Every structure is written in C-alpha cells, then in structure tokens.
Amino acid sequence: MSIFLYWGEDDFGLQKAVTALRDRVLDPIWASFNYDKISPDRSDAIIVALNQAMTPPFGAGGRLVWLVDTTLCQHCSEELLDELERTLPAIPDSSTLLLTSRTKPDGRLKSTKLLQNHADIREFSLIAPWKTEQLVQQVRQVAGNKGLKLTPEAAELLAQAVGNDTRLLSTELDKLQLYAAAKGGQEGTIEAKAVTALVTSSTQNSLQLAGAIRQGDAARAIALVADLINRNEPGLKIVATLIGQFRTWLWVKLMLEAGERDDKIASAAEIGNPKRVYILRQEVSALKSGQLSRTLPLLLELEVSLKRGADPLSTLQTKVIELCQLCKR
Structure with missing residues (x-):
C-alpha cells in the first residue's frame, strides 16, 4: 500500500515511523529529487501533494510525498473530496503519499472513510500517565527492541521515571545500553539499582x-x-x-x-x-x-x-x- 496516515500526539514515535518510511522508500542518492515535505501553511497543500504523488520518481528508488499536519480528516470540501476519489486509487506503486496529523481522524467524514479504504492508518497516541501497566509494557517493548532485558522492578522504576515520554524513554534506554556494554558486553539483565543510579527520574510527576x-x-x-x-x-x-x-x-x-x-x-x-x-x-x-x-x-x-x-x-x-x-x- 502506497498511502499512509499517521496520527497521534506521540511526536517522537511518529517521527521515528516517518524516518523509517523515508529510509525504506527513497534511494539516498536520489532523495533530493524524490522527497517532498509539504507544509500545511500552503492553501493548496493537498492538491500539490496529490500532484506530486502522481509524478514518477527520478532515478532509482521511489518517491515520497509527506503532507504535514493535514486537516483532511477534520474537514474536507466536496471539490477536494472529488479530487481525492479520483487520485488516490491512481497513485502509482512507485510513489508513497504520507499524511500526518496530531488529531484523531473524524470517522464520520467521507474523506476519512475514503482513506480507510485506501490508506494504511497507524495511531501514535501517548499512553495515559495513570495507566501504569501499559507504561511498563511499553518500557519492556522498547527495551526489547534495543536488545535490553530489564527485571520487573527495573521496568517499573523506569516507567515511573519517564512516564509516557517516549523520547525520554529511548534516551534513558540508550544510556542503560551503554552501561550494559561497559560491563563487558555480556548479555545480562538490567536491575533496579542500575536504573536508580543512571536514570534521570522525573519523580515530581x-x-x-x-x-x-x-x-x-x-x-x-x-x-x-x-x-x-x-x-x-x-x-x-x-x-x-x-x-x-x-x-x-x-x-x-x-x-x-x-x-x-x-x-x-x-x-x-x-x-x-x-x-x-x-x-x-x-x-x-x-x-x-x-x-x-x-x-x-x-x-x-x-x-x-x-x-x-x-x-x-x-x-x-x-x-x-x-x-x-x-x-x-
């Protein structure tokens, strides 16, 4: 699928997904020719994005068109909806259209329903600070992605320290990863005392x-x-x-x-x-x-x-x- 809609308030997680998509689609040598990041300040931003998405890429790799902070799933005129209905199914496989928004798509809108049929929609919402079990689970998941093992007590301490700040979580896990490597690179489990000693705790939460x-x-x-x-x-x-x-x-x-x-x-x-x-x-x-x-x-x-x-x-x-x-x- 060559159309993506990323939405949510987790700016760090969303940006990481955008970077991963960009690396996957673009050839580094031809990136300057095939990458368009379109600001929401432009009155014709959506039309420009659709036109660019229909343009074949130059050289190797694909084309990526990123429509930043779009309001397409909050309000959409009939004229624009007609353009979307005509263009979205025709976007070539060599092009990738990415739409991002901090706001949840309005499921009642025809534009949202159209994107549900044609786009890969991914949510990047922050976990509510009081949902401690989910925060601990997130710590374990991100730690696992980095090849780190945490004791249950260490995972809980880290979740308490960083809350739902995914950027801070990644930074603190990188620090713990360096600590583990400094101990000789042996595979081991990070214990609570290491988290207490190394992690900058946002204890006043x-x-x-x-x-x-x-x-x-x-x-x-x-x-x-x-x-x-x-x-x-x-x-x-x-x-x-x-x-x-x-x-x-x-x-x-x-x-x-x-x-x-x-x-x-x-x-x-x-x-x-x-x-x-x-x-x-x-x-x-x-x-x-x-x-x-x-x-x-x-x-x-x-x-x-x-x-x-x-x-x-x-x-x-x-x-x-x-x-x-x-x-x-």
Missing part, C-alpha cells in the same frame, strides 16, 4: 501529586504543582492525570464496598493487571467513597477554569488545597 492529595498532604502537593509547572508540564495534562487516577480510586472503593472480587474490580476499573488491585486497596483504605466522589466535581471545575485561560499555577494550587482538605477530613 502528576501521579505523585495525586498521591499527595489522597494523603491530604497540602504542603507537598503545592510543591509538586510548582515543580510540574516549572518543568512546563501543561496544566490540562496534569488535570487529566488527576481525573483518571481519582476515577480509578473511586471505582475500586465503590466495588470494595459492594463486596466484589479483585478480578471484577480490575475489569470495571479498566485495570490491566488484577494483582494491582491489592495496591489500590491499600491506597483507598483510609478514604470513604463519598470523599472520592466529591473530588471529581472539583477536578471538573479546575479543568473548566484552565480551559477558560486561568493562570495554571495559582489555579492548580488553590484547587489542590481544596482537594487535600477534602481527602484529609
């Missing part, structure tokens, strides 16, 4: 903020907010993590009160590993379901305030104090 709020530790929570903002962590991203974590805690608490088993709790709360329910049980043991349920309206108010342009630092700190007081009572 949103999940730790959620933990401080749950414990009613206002002083620590305020300090964590300041640290997150100083590291340019988006306020809405912090809130999204808090909402996800408190929603999970609420589900667990409600089902515990209903006398449900761990496997049922894991299924309802969308917890991939039922064994983690034991840890969640301990975390919510000191709280009542009423306390947890009252956190969600406060977090919604916080989200609305930030979306309306409120100052992230002061707004977050004020709301975090309210949340800590609620959990402490």
Whole structure:
C-alpha cells in the first residue's frame, strides 16, 4: 500500500515511523529529487501533494510525498473530496503519499472513510500517565527492541521515571545500553539499582501529586504543582492525570464496598493487571467513597477554569488545597 496516515500526539514515535518510511522508500542518492515535505501553511497543500504523488520518481528508488499536519480528516470540501476519489486509487506503486496529523481522524467524514479504504492508518497516541501497566509494557517493548532485558522492578522504576515520554524513554534506554556494554558486553539483565543510579527520574510527576492529595498532604502537593509547572508540564495534562487516577480510586472503593472480587474490580476499573488491585486497596483504605466522589466535581471545575485561560499555577494550587482538605477530613 502506497498511502499512509499517521496520527497521534506521540511526536517522537511518529517521527521515528516517518524516518523509517523515508529510509525504506527513497534511494539516498536520489532523495533530493524524490522527497517532498509539504507544509500545511500552503492553501493548496493537498492538491500539490496529490500532484506530486502522481509524478514518477527520478532515478532509482521511489518517491515520497509527506503532507504535514493535514486537516483532511477534520474537514474536507466536496471539490477536494472529488479530487481525492479520483487520485488516490491512481497513485502509482512507485510513489508513497504520507499524511500526518496530531488529531484523531473524524470517522464520520467521507474523506476519512475514503482513506480507510485506501490508506494504511497507524495511531501514535501517548499512553495515559495513570495507566501504569501499559507504561511498563511499553518500557519492556522498547527495551526489547534495543536488545535490553530489564527485571520487573527495573521496568517499573523506569516507567515511573519517564512516564509516557517516549523520547525520554529511548534516551534513558540508550544510556542503560551503554552501561550494559561497559560491563563487558555480556548479555545480562538490567536491575533496579542500575536504573536508580543512571536514570534521570522525573519523580515530581502528576501521579505523585495525586498521591499527595489522597494523603491530604497540602504542603507537598503545592510543591509538586510548582515543580510540574516549572518543568512546563501543561496544566490540562496534569488535570487529566488527576481525573483518571481519582476515577480509578473511586471505582475500586465503590466495588470494595459492594463486596466484589479483585478480578471484577480490575475489569470495571479498566485495570490491566488484577494483582494491582491489592495496591489500590491499600491506597483507598483510609478514604470513604463519598470523599472520592466529591473530588471529581472539583477536578471538573479546575479543568473548566484552565480551559477558560486561568493562570495554571495559582489555579492548580488553590484547587489542590481544596482537594487535600477534602481527602484529609
């Protein structure tokens, strides 16, 4: 298939896929003749991309046309749709058309449905920060791709340190790879102590903020907010993590009160590993379901305030104090 649509907010993962596709399609000697990267700033960007894709490559290798940050799957005129319907099936095998977007394609649009029929669509979304099992799985997968083996404790530590930052994950694994090579190049397993010693831990993360709020530790929570903002962590991203974590805690608490088993709790709360329910049980043991349920309206108010342009630092700190007081009572 010579048409690809890559979408998602994982810029690092998406860019790696683009580079791999470029290396596969283009002959290095003829790349300057056969590679077109078309900016979304051009009003005729899509038409230009289609025309270039229909042009045979020069010399050896194929032609790659990259339409960057396209909005084709968010809105598309009838005239443009007609052009797509006419051109996409006719793109020669020697040409590759790549479309990228950070936004999820709108499945209701005819242009999206057309691409679903003609393109290889790949998602590059970031894992939600509170989905710890998926983050650990991602660490293991990327480590495996680099030929590294991690103990379960090391994988969990690394997932906690880097969160869903795939670029940072790759960098830290490269560092661990050098460490393994320096030990004589023998195949071995990276242990937790190596991760602790070598990895730059982003310990002040949103999940730790959620933990401080749950414990009613206002002083620590305020300090964590300041640290997150100083590291340019988006306020809405912090809130999204808090909402996800408190929603999970609420589900667990409600089902515990209903006398449900761990496997049922894991299924309802969308917890991939039922064994983690034991840890969640301990975390919510000191709280009542009423306390947890009252956190969600406060977090919604916080989200609305930030979306309306409120100052992230002061707004977050004020709301975090309210949340800590609620959990402490």
